[in-house]
Amino acid sequence: xxxxxxxxxxLKSLRAFEPQEPSDxxxxxxxxxxxxxxxxxTSAAFNQSAQQLWEALEIIxxxxxxxxxxxxxxxxxxxxxxxxxxxxxxxxxxxxxxPTPD
Numbered sequence: 001x002x003x004x005x006x007x008x009x010x011l012k013s014l015r016a017f018e019p020q021e022p023s024d025x026x027x028x029x030x031x032x033x034x035x036x037x038x039x040x041x042t043s044a045a046f047n048q049s050a051q052q053l054w055e056a057l058e059i060i061x062x063x064x065x066x067x068x069x070x071x072x073x074x075x076x077x078x079x080x081x082x083x084x085x086x087x088x089x090x091x092x093x094x095x096x097x098x099p100t101p102d
Contacts, residue, residue: 003039007094010035014087019076025061028083029054042093049089053082 001009013031018024032054036042042050060075 001038003041003097004094006035006038007090007097011087011090011094014083014090017083019071019079022061022064022071025057025064025079029057029061032057043089043096046089046093049082049086053079053086056082 010031013028017028032050036047036050036054056079060071060079064071
C-alpha cells in the first residue's frame with residue numbers, strides 16, 4: 001500500500017470510531033501506531049496530532065481497563081475533539097501526498 005492508501009485507511013478508522021468501552025480505544029490506538037509505522041514521510045502537524053490522540057487513547061484506555069470503570073461523557077467529548085482534529089489533519093495530509101495530475 002502506498003502512503004495515500006494508508007492515510008485513507010486511517011481516515012476510515014477515525015470516522016468509524018465511536019468509543020463506548022475502554023477496549024474500543026485500544027483498537028484505534030493500534031491502527032494509528034501501525035499505520036504511522038508504515039508511512040515514510042508525514043508532516044509535523046500530522047505527527048503531532050497522531051501522537052496526541054494516540055497518547056490520550058492509551059492513557060484513558062489503560063486507566064479504565066485497569067480500574068474496570070466506563071468512559072465518562074467528558075472523556076468521550078475530549079476524544080471526539082482529538083479525533084475530529086486528526087480527521088482534519090489526515091485529510092490535509094492526503095491532499096499533500098496525492099499525486100497532482102499532469
